[in-house]
Amino acid sequence: MDVVYFGVLTISDTCYKDPSKNLSGPKLVRLIIESFSNAEVACSIAPDEHAVIQEGLCRWIGSDFRVIFTTGGTGFGPRDVTPEATKTLVDRDCPHLAMVIAQASLNKTKFAALSRGICGIARNTLIINLPGSEKAVTECFATVRDLLPHAIHLITNELTLVKRTHDEIQGSRPDSPVMGHVCPHKTGNGTDSDRNSTFPMLPVDDVLSLIFENVKRCVNLKKLLWEMTSPVNIPPFRASIKDGYAMKSTGFSGTKRVLGCIAAGDEPNSSPMAEDECFKINTGAPLPVAADCVVQVEDTKLLQKDRHGNEVLVDIIAEPVPGLDVRPVGHDLSTKSFIFPSPDPSPVVVKSLLASVGSRIDVRKPKIAIVSTGSELMAPNDAPVLGKIYDSNTTMLEELLQYFGFECMKTTVLSDNFDETKDMLSDLFEVMDFVICSGGVSMGDKDFVKPVLEKLNFELHCGRVNMKPGKPLTFASRNDKYFFGLPGNPVSAFVTFHMFALPAIRWAAGWDRNKCSLPKINVKLMNELSLDARPEFVRASVISKKGVLCARVTGDQISSRLQSIVGADVLIHLPGATANRPTARVGKTYPASVLRYDFISKYE
Ligand SMILES: Nc1nc2c(c(=O)[nH]1)N[C@H]1C(S)=C(S)[C@@H](COP(=O)(O)OP(=O)(O)OC[C@H]3O[C@@H](n4cnc5c(N)ncnc54)[C@H](O)[C@@H]3O)O[C@H]1N2
Numbered sequence: 313m314d315v316v317y318f319g320v321l322t323i324s325d326t327c328y329k330d331p332s333k334n335l336s337g338p339k340l341v342r343l344i345i346e347s348f349s350n351a352e353v354a355c356s357i358a359p360d361e362h363a364v365i366q367e368g369l370c371r372w373i374g375s376d377f378r379v380i381f382t383t384g385g386t387g388f389g390p391r392d393v394t395p396e397a398t399k400t401l402v403d404r405d406c407p408h409l410a411m412v413i414a415q416a417s418l419n420k421t422k423f424a425a426l427s428r429g430i431c432g433i434a435r436n437t438l439i440i441n442l443p444g445s446e447k448a449v450t451e452c453f454a455t456v457r458d459l460l461p462h463a464i465h466l467i468t469n470e471l472t473l474v475k476r477t478h479d480e481i482q483g484s485r486p487d488s489p490v491m492g493h494v495c496p497h498k499t500g501n502g503t504d505s506d507r508n509s510t511f512p513m514l515p516v517d518d519v520l521s522l523i524f525e526n527v528k529r530c531v532n533l534k535k536l537l538w539e540m541t542s543p544v545n546i547p548p549f550r551a552s553i554k555d556g557y558a559m560k561s562t563g564f565s566g567t568k569r570v571l572g573c574i575a576a577g578d579e580p581n582s583s584p585m586a587e588d589e590c591f592k593i594n595t596g597a598p599l600p601v602a603a604d605c606v607v608q609v610e611d612t613k614l615l616q617k618d619r620h621g622n623e624v625l626v627d628i629i630a631e632p633v634p635g636l637d638v639r640p641v642g643h644d645l646s647t648k649s650f651i652f653p654s655p656d657p658s659p660v661v662v663k664s665l666l667a668s669v670g671s672r673i674d675v676r677k678p679k680i681a682i683v684s685t686g687s688e689l690m691a692p693n694d695a696p697v698l699g700k701i702y703d704s705n706t707t708m709l710e711e712l713l714q715y716f717g718f719e720c721m722k723t724t725v726l727s728d729n730f731d732e733t734k735d736m737l738s739d740l741f742e743v744m745d746f747v748i749c750s751g752g753v754s755m756g757d758k759d760f761v762k763p764v765l766e767k768l769n770f771e772l773h774c775g776r777v778n779m780k781p782g783k784p785l786t787f788a789s790r791n792d793k794y795f796f797g798l799p800g801n802p803v804s805a806f807v808t809f810h811m812f813a814l815p816a817i818r819w820a821a822g823w824d825r826n827k828c829s830l831p832k833i834n835v836k837l838m839n840e841l842s843l844d845a846r847p848e849f850v851r852a853s854v855i856s857k858k859g860v861l862c863a864r865v866t867g868d869q870i871s872s873r874l875q876s877i878v879g880a881d882v883l884i885h886l887p888g889a890t891a892n893r894p895t896a897r898v899g900k901t902y903p904a905s906v907l908r909y910d911f912i913s914k915y916e
């Protein structure tokens with residue numbers, strides 16, 4: 313097993329004079345050894361002197377040392393010069409690494425703002441400045457620990473080292489529960505000797521960013537809807553809020569003569585009315601011109617009817633006050649004001665609000681087709697055939713589109729054939745904006761989707777995502793045409809539809825970016841789960857226990873088992889496993905994407 317060399321340089325006048333005071337240096341050494349079984353760590357102490365610090369660093373840079381941690385000398389004191397001494401030695405800055413450290417430290421204490429440590433690459437060596445305290449180095453090391461194997465591989469740019477980095481540093485400690493760690497950067501060249509996928513395994517968030525960067529909007533909802541003003545007042549007349557009697561508020565309570573009845577739909581009555589007179593009126597009916605208030609029927613007594621049964625005299629018990637139970641003209645929405653107080657593209661909202669002002673706009677929606685690939689697929693109404701399976705993805709994706717308010721214009725099932733796939737996609741894209749395809753995107757010699765896209769001159773933005781399920785997800789575009797290649801396993805297709813295809817379609821349909829992805833909540837985990845090397849999106853039912861949202865996993869999570877979507881309210885986001893974090897524990901809180909509106913399965 314190859315050794316990976318680390319250097320730890322303590323930078324402190326005090327420790328230089330009295331090494332027994334050096335606590336953070338030995339602490340770092342222990343942390344490195346505990347984390348990486350094949351690590352060899354050299355350590356040294358330098359005073360806060362620019363030249364001596366550089367001398368110490370240069371002893372290690374460019375030799376076999378892959379990572380140097382410095383501790384101390386990063387503060388605001390006049391002799392704190394570690395960042396300056398480091399800066400002139402590095403060839404390439406790593407500001408984001410420094411940012412991650414700062415961010416994590418700031419979460420613990422705002423005094424972290426007084427540390428000026430930098431990170432950078434000097435030849436083949438990564439230098440990381442950490443503060444001087446033992447507590448700070450422990451916290452900062454925990455922040456960067458998992459990044460180191462990948463960082464080392466990237467700096468050295470060696471595929472063999474990637475593998476070694478995996479196998480030796482992270483995965484194969486005899487006591488490590490994490491075997492087979494997956495490096496998101498790992499890509500092969502697809503040749504006979506390296507048959508790994510040529511597509512880098514991108515983080516989920518990077519794929520979402522690629523989607524938002526590349527998908528164009530097919531409609532400008534801002535211009536079309538959000539800036540639209542009302543052509544009418546609601547209500548268009550002063551309307552009664554109650555069933556009761558309309559009168560003048562100046563007439564006070566007491567006995568009043570009933571002049572007639574006004575029902576919803578009647579024209580506003582403009583006959584004169586004295587203070588001791590009133591009209592019987594229904595909810596929603598227009599107030600008589602002479603009236604300024606309504607007293608509800610419960611606050612009146614019927615005193616007299618005529619022989620036809622019509623009311624003649626009523627006793628008004630409650631005091632009539634101006635405006636009582638009257639909705640003024642334009643109270644709910646006035647002419648020329650915005651119809652939508654905020655952008656909300658839900659079809660229910662848009663269509664009903666437009667209807668309320670007497671308008672109808674057919675907002676252009678993305679044109680979407682669903683394609684299922686697989687020579688093994690039978691339609692659900694076919695008689696069973698040996699070797700074939702029923703196609704569930706077509707139905708599932710069609711229903712999902714409908715559930716989220718989009719339409720599927722066409723569905724097609726294709727066998728695993730290059731030309732058939734190419735011709736069909738070519739035809740579909742004559743009309744469609746989106747093709748949501750499932751199957752045929754992984755590593756098999758019948759997985760033709762990626763080659764077909766290349767043949768059709770699509771740009772493949774993503775061919776693999778670091779997630780489970782859904783690894784081979786493919787996203788490609790050509791001008792204003794977009795292709796999602798969801799992995800064929802039904803649950804992978806289900807999860808990747810929600811995580812990627814839905815946000816893309818919503819974005820194209822004009823939704824605000826922060827509304828495109830499923831809403832997220834926090835849930836308490838009810839099952840202990842071993843973590844996969846890939847971040848995992850686990851289907852679970854939500855149970856509200858006295859208001860606390862708890863999530864129970866829906867059985868076996870293998871991506872072929874469609875039953876795991878039964879009762880699935882959320883996708884719990886579990887992180888990838890590390891040597892220190894092999895499991896997700898019961899009672900721990902995790903973020904979860906909400907799959908459906910009725911997302912609480914049970915109340916306890
Ligand atoms: N050598 C490797 N093999 C596989 C890898 C890998 O990285 N290296 N990835 C695996 C992962 S992860 C997934 S997910 C699948 C995805 O494969 P494809 O997208 O190529 O899909 P197919 O191979 O066509 O089918 C996979 C599976 O799903 C069933 N299927 C497909 N379509 C439907 C449908 N419409 N209804 C129901 N079931 C469907 C199909 O019969 C297969 O069993 O690849 C792994 N392989």
Ligand code: MOO
Nearest residue numbers: 781782783804871
């Ligand atoms: O990504 Mo696959 O979906 O792990 O089965």
Ligand SMILES: [Mg+2]
Nearest residue numbers: 752754756759
């Ligand atoms: Mg396949």
